Amino acid sequence: MVEIIFQNKEDARKLYSKLEKQTELSDKVFLFEEKQAIKINVHLLEEPIQNNVIDIFYEFILITKRDDWFRKILAEQFYYDDVDEQQAILDIIYSIIDGENKELAELIVDGQEKKLLKMAVMDLLQDTNIAFSFEAFVKFRLREFLEKLLKYVELSIDEYKMEQEYQMFIHTLREFLNKRHEKVKYLHLVYDEEPTFFNDEFEEIKRAELTKMIDRKLLSNHPVYVDSVTIAPLLSIAPRTIYLYAKNPDDPLVRTIRNIFEERVILKSIEQFYEAQIVDMKKVSENW
Known part of the structure:
Protein backbone atom coordinates (compact mmCIF):
# COMPACT_ATOMS: atom_id res chain seq x y z
CA MET A 1 0.00 0.00 0.00
CA VAL A 2 1.17 3.52 -0.81
CA GLU A 3 0.19 6.19 1.70
CA ILE A 4 0.69 9.87 0.84
CA ILE A 5 0.25 12.41 3.64
CA PHE A 6 -0.64 15.99 2.74
CA GLN A 7 -0.66 19.10 4.92
CA ASN A 8 -2.46 20.98 2.16
CA LYS A 9 -5.91 19.45 1.90
CA GLU A 10 -6.66 21.03 -1.49
CA ASP A 11 -3.59 19.34 -2.98
CA ALA A 12 -4.70 16.01 -1.55
CA ARG A 13 -8.18 16.32 -3.02
CA LYS A 14 -6.79 17.24 -6.46
CA LEU A 15 -4.52 14.20 -6.55
CA TYR A 16 -7.25 11.95 -5.16
CA SER A 17 -9.64 13.12 -7.88
CA LYS A 18 -7.08 12.28 -10.58
CA LEU A 19 -6.41 8.81 -9.12
CA GLU A 20 -10.08 8.01 -8.59
CA LYS A 21 -10.95 8.80 -12.23
CA GLN A 22 -8.72 5.97 -13.41
CA THR A 23 -10.83 2.85 -13.95
CA GLU A 24 -8.07 0.53 -12.73
CA LEU A 25 -7.67 2.52 -9.51
CA SER A 26 -11.20 3.65 -8.69
CA ASP A 27 -11.83 0.91 -6.08
CA LYS A 28 -8.25 0.93 -4.74
CA VAL A 29 -7.92 4.60 -3.71
CA PHE A 30 -9.12 5.89 -0.33
CA LEU A 31 -9.10 9.35 1.22
CA PHE A 32 -8.81 9.83 5.00
CA GLU A 33 -9.21 13.35 6.36
CA GLU A 34 -7.79 14.22 9.79
CA LYS A 35 -7.54 17.47 11.74
CA GLN A 36 -3.96 18.34 10.81
CA ALA A 37 -3.50 16.36 7.60
CA ILE A 38 -5.20 14.34 4.92
CA LYS A 39 -4.08 10.92 3.66
CA ILE A 40 -4.44 9.11 0.37
CA ASN A 41 -4.11 5.34 0.45
CA VAL A 42 -3.59 3.38 -2.75
CA HIS A 43 -3.70 -0.42 -2.60
CA LEU A 44 -1.31 -1.73 -5.26
CA LEU A 45 -1.31 -5.37 -6.31
CA GLU A 46 -0.30 -5.36 -9.97
CA GLU A 47 2.57 -3.80 -11.94
CA PRO A 48 0.34 -1.87 -14.43
CA ILE A 49 -1.54 -0.30 -11.51
CA GLN A 50 1.73 0.82 -9.95
CA ASN A 51 2.75 2.42 -13.26
CA ASN A 52 -0.58 4.26 -13.39
CA VAL A 53 0.06 5.74 -9.94
CA ILE A 54 3.57 6.82 -10.98
CA ASP A 55 2.23 8.52 -14.12
CA ILE A 56 -0.61 10.29 -12.35
CA PHE A 57 1.58 11.46 -9.46
CA TYR A 58 4.16 12.73 -11.98
CA GLU A 59 1.52 14.61 -14.00
CA PHE A 60 -0.02 16.03 -10.81
CA ILE A 61 3.32 17.62 -9.90
CA LEU A 62 4.25 18.64 -13.43
CA ILE A 63 0.91 20.19 -14.40
CA THR A 64 -0.86 21.20 -11.20
CA LYS A 65 1.90 21.86 -8.69
CA ARG A 66 4.44 23.33 -11.12
CA ASP A 67 1.99 26.09 -11.94
CA ASP A 68 1.39 26.72 -8.22
CA TRP A 69 5.14 26.86 -7.57
CA PHE A 70 5.73 29.27 -10.42
CA ARG A 71 3.11 31.60 -8.94
CA LYS A 72 4.59 31.21 -5.46
CA ILE A 73 8.09 32.08 -6.71
CA LEU A 74 6.71 35.12 -8.52
CA ALA A 75 4.86 36.36 -5.44
CA GLU A 76 7.30 35.53 -2.66
CA GLN A 77 10.69 36.04 -4.32
CA PHE A 78 9.92 38.72 -6.92
CA TYR A 79 6.80 40.38 -5.42
CA TYR A 80 4.58 39.92 -8.44
CA ASP A 81 1.26 39.61 -6.62
CA ASP A 82 -1.01 40.86 -9.39
CA VAL A 83 -2.82 37.96 -11.06
CA ASP A 84 -2.67 39.50 -14.54
CA GLU A 85 1.07 40.16 -14.27
CA GLN A 86 1.63 36.63 -13.01
CA GLN A 87 -0.32 35.24 -15.97
CA ALA A 88 1.64 37.37 -18.45
CA ILE A 89 4.92 36.02 -17.06
CA LEU A 90 3.54 32.47 -16.95
CA ASP A 91 2.65 32.76 -20.64
CA ILE A 92 6.30 33.54 -21.34
CA ILE A 93 7.45 30.65 -19.12
CA TYR A 94 5.28 28.12 -20.92
CA SER A 95 6.26 29.49 -24.33
CA ILE A 96 9.82 28.52 -23.36
CA ILE A 97 8.86 25.14 -21.91
CA ASP A 98 6.69 24.25 -24.92
CA GLY A 99 9.44 25.23 -27.35
CA GLU A 100 7.49 28.10 -28.91
CA ASN A 101 10.10 30.68 -27.91
CA LYS A 102 13.28 29.08 -29.25
CA GLU A 103 15.50 32.10 -28.60
CA LEU A 104 14.75 32.08 -24.87
CA ALA A 105 14.78 28.28 -24.69
CA GLU A 106 18.39 28.35 -25.87
CA LEU A 107 19.28 30.41 -22.80
CA ILE A 108 18.16 27.57 -20.52
CA VAL A 109 21.42 25.63 -20.45
CA ASP A 110 19.97 22.43 -19.02
CA GLY A 111 16.24 22.01 -19.47
CA GLN A 112 16.09 18.53 -17.95
CA GLU A 113 13.60 19.33 -15.19
CA LYS A 114 11.03 16.80 -16.49
CA LYS A 115 13.62 14.05 -16.45
CA LEU A 116 14.66 14.97 -12.90
CA LEU A 117 11.05 14.89 -11.75
CA LYS A 118 10.30 11.56 -13.44
CA MET A 119 13.35 9.94 -11.86
CA ALA A 120 12.46 11.27 -8.40
CA VAL A 121 8.88 9.96 -8.65
CA MET A 122 9.90 6.56 -10.00
CA ASP A 123 12.58 6.20 -7.35
CA LEU A 124 10.07 7.00 -4.62
CA LEU A 125 7.22 4.78 -5.86
CA GLN A 126 9.24 1.74 -6.89
CA ASP A 127 8.35 0.35 -3.49
CA THR A 128 4.68 -0.66 -3.35
CA ASN A 129 4.66 -0.50 0.46
CA ILE A 130 5.57 3.04 1.48
CA ALA A 131 4.23 5.98 3.49
CA PHE A 132 5.58 9.48 2.92
CA SER A 133 4.82 13.16 3.37
CA PHE A 134 4.26 15.05 0.13
CA GLU A 135 5.75 18.22 1.59
CA ALA A 136 8.87 16.36 2.72
CA PHE A 137 9.20 14.73 -0.70
CA VAL A 138 9.11 18.15 -2.34
CA LYS A 139 11.59 19.65 0.12
CA PHE A 140 14.22 16.93 0.00
CA ARG A 141 13.73 15.13 -3.32
CA LEU A 142 12.70 17.99 -5.62
CA ARG A 143 15.22 20.64 -4.61
CA GLU A 144 17.05 20.56 -7.95
CA PHE A 145 13.76 20.50 -9.84
CA LEU A 146 12.59 23.66 -8.04
CA GLU A 147 15.92 25.36 -8.73
CA LYS A 148 15.34 24.81 -12.43
CA LEU A 149 11.86 26.30 -12.15
CA LEU A 150 13.47 29.40 -10.63
CA LYS A 151 15.66 29.79 -13.74
CA TYR A 152 12.57 29.81 -15.95
CA VAL A 153 10.99 32.49 -13.76
CA GLU A 154 14.08 34.71 -13.74
CA LEU A 155 14.47 34.53 -17.51
CA SER A 156 10.77 35.17 -18.11
CA ILE A 157 10.71 38.18 -15.77
CA ASP A 158 13.58 39.73 -17.72
CA GLU A 159 11.68 39.14 -20.95
CA TYR A 160 8.48 40.55 -19.42
CA LYS A 161 10.27 43.73 -18.32
CA MET A 162 11.80 44.16 -21.77
CA GLU A 163 8.38 43.71 -23.38
CA GLN A 164 6.89 46.30 -20.99
CA GLU A 165 9.63 48.77 -21.90
CA TYR A 166 9.09 48.02 -25.59
CA GLN A 167 5.34 48.67 -25.32
CA MET A 168 5.99 51.96 -23.52
CA PHE A 169 8.47 52.89 -26.25
CA ILE A 170 5.89 52.10 -28.94
CA HIS A 171 3.22 54.11 -27.11
CA THR A 172 5.51 57.14 -26.80
CA LEU A 173 6.40 57.08 -30.49
CA ARG A 174 2.75 56.71 -31.50
CA GLU A 175 1.98 59.85 -29.52
CA PHE A 176 4.83 61.64 -31.27
CA LEU A 177 3.52 60.46 -34.65
CA ASN A 178 -0.03 61.62 -33.93
CA LYS A 179 1.22 65.17 -33.44
CA ARG A 180 3.12 65.23 -36.73
Missing part, protein backbone atom coordinates in the same frame (compact mmCIF):
# COMPACT_ATOMS: atom_id res chain seq x y z
CA HIS A 181 1.81 66.59 -40.02
CA GLU A 182 2.44 64.30 -42.96
CA LYS A 183 5.19 65.53 -45.29
CA VAL A 184 4.33 63.02 -47.99
CA LYS A 185 1.28 60.89 -48.73
CA TYR A 186 3.08 57.75 -49.88
CA LEU A 187 6.47 56.27 -49.15
CA HIS A 188 8.09 53.03 -50.27
CA LEU A 189 10.50 51.35 -47.86
CA VAL A 190 12.47 48.33 -49.05
CA TYR A 191 14.01 46.36 -46.20
CA ASP A 192 16.35 43.69 -47.51
CA GLU A 193 19.92 43.72 -46.23
CA GLU A 194 19.45 47.36 -45.22
CA PRO A 195 16.57 49.86 -45.48
CA THR A 196 16.20 51.89 -48.67
CA PHE A 197 13.63 54.69 -49.04
CA PHE A 198 11.79 55.58 -52.24
CA ASN A 199 9.27 58.34 -52.94
CA ASP A 200 5.88 57.78 -54.59
CA GLU A 201 7.55 57.82 -58.02
CA PHE A 202 9.97 55.06 -56.99
CA GLU A 203 12.92 57.43 -56.89
CA GLU A 204 15.42 56.62 -54.16
CA ILE A 205 15.66 59.11 -51.32
CA LYS A 206 19.34 59.44 -50.50
CA ARG A 207 20.63 59.16 -46.95
CA ALA A 208 21.74 62.80 -46.82
CA GLU A 209 18.24 63.95 -47.74
CA LEU A 210 16.66 61.67 -45.15
CA THR A 211 19.02 62.98 -42.46
CA LYS A 212 17.91 66.55 -43.16
CA MET A 213 14.28 65.50 -42.66
CA ILE A 214 14.83 64.06 -39.16
CA ASP A 215 13.29 66.01 -36.30
CA ARG A 216 16.16 66.58 -33.86
CA LYS A 217 13.78 66.62 -30.89
CA LEU A 218 12.99 62.99 -31.61
CA LEU A 219 16.61 61.89 -31.25
CA SER A 220 17.31 64.08 -28.24
CA ASN A 221 14.25 62.83 -26.36
CA HIS A 222 14.80 59.16 -27.27
CA PRO A 223 18.53 58.84 -28.02
CA VAL A 224 18.86 55.19 -27.02
CA TYR A 225 15.77 53.64 -28.51
CA VAL A 226 15.13 55.42 -31.80
CA ASP A 227 16.84 54.01 -34.86
CA SER A 228 18.16 57.06 -36.72
CA VAL A 229 18.47 55.12 -39.99
CA THR A 230 14.85 53.93 -40.31
CA ILE A 231 12.45 54.82 -37.49
CA ALA A 232 13.51 58.46 -37.06
CA PRO A 233 13.07 59.36 -40.76
CA LEU A 234 9.70 57.60 -40.91
CA LEU A 235 8.41 59.40 -37.81
CA SER A 236 9.72 62.74 -39.03
CA ILE A 237 8.19 62.37 -42.50
CA ALA A 238 5.00 60.83 -41.05
CA PRO A 239 3.70 59.49 -44.38
CA ARG A 240 0.02 58.71 -44.68
CA THR A 241 0.85 55.30 -46.20
CA ILE A 242 4.05 53.25 -45.96
CA TYR A 243 4.50 50.46 -48.48
CA LEU A 244 6.89 48.20 -46.60
CA TYR A 245 8.64 45.58 -48.73
CA ALA A 246 10.33 43.07 -46.43
CA LYS A 247 12.34 39.93 -47.02
CA ASN A 248 11.44 38.66 -43.55
CA PRO A 249 8.05 39.89 -42.19
CA ASP A 250 9.00 38.62 -38.72
CA ASP A 251 12.14 40.76 -38.51
CA PRO A 252 12.20 42.85 -35.26
CA LEU A 253 12.51 46.13 -37.17
CA VAL A 254 9.56 45.23 -39.41
CA ARG A 255 7.55 44.35 -36.31
CA THR A 256 8.43 47.70 -34.71
CA ILE A 257 7.49 49.71 -37.80
CA ARG A 258 4.14 47.94 -38.01
CA ASN A 259 3.48 48.45 -34.29
CA ILE A 260 4.21 52.17 -34.44
CA PHE A 261 2.48 53.04 -37.72
CA GLU A 262 -0.26 50.39 -37.49
CA GLU A 263 -2.85 50.84 -40.28
CA ARG A 264 -0.53 53.17 -42.21
CA VAL A 265 1.69 50.20 -43.11
CA ILE A 266 0.97 47.97 -46.09
CA LEU A 267 3.28 44.97 -45.94
CA LYS A 268 4.51 43.47 -49.19
CA SER A 269 7.26 41.17 -50.42
CA ILE A 270 10.55 42.36 -51.97
CA GLU A 271 9.43 40.87 -55.28
CA GLN A 272 6.30 43.04 -55.26
CA PHE A 273 8.46 46.16 -55.04
CA TYR A 274 10.34 45.31 -58.22
CA GLU A 275 7.09 44.43 -59.97
CA ALA A 276 5.56 47.76 -58.93
CA GLN A 277 8.72 49.58 -60.01
CA ILE A 278 8.56 48.01 -63.50
CA VAL A 279 4.89 48.95 -63.84
CA ASP A 280 5.69 52.55 -62.86
CA MET A 281 8.54 52.71 -65.40
CA LYS A 282 6.16 51.54 -68.14
CA LYS A 283 3.69 54.28 -67.24
CA VAL A 284 6.44 56.90 -67.42
CA SER A 285 7.62 55.65 -70.82
CA GLU A 286 4.05 55.63 -72.15
CA ASN A 287 3.60 59.26 -71.08
CA TRP A 288 6.73 60.15 -73.01
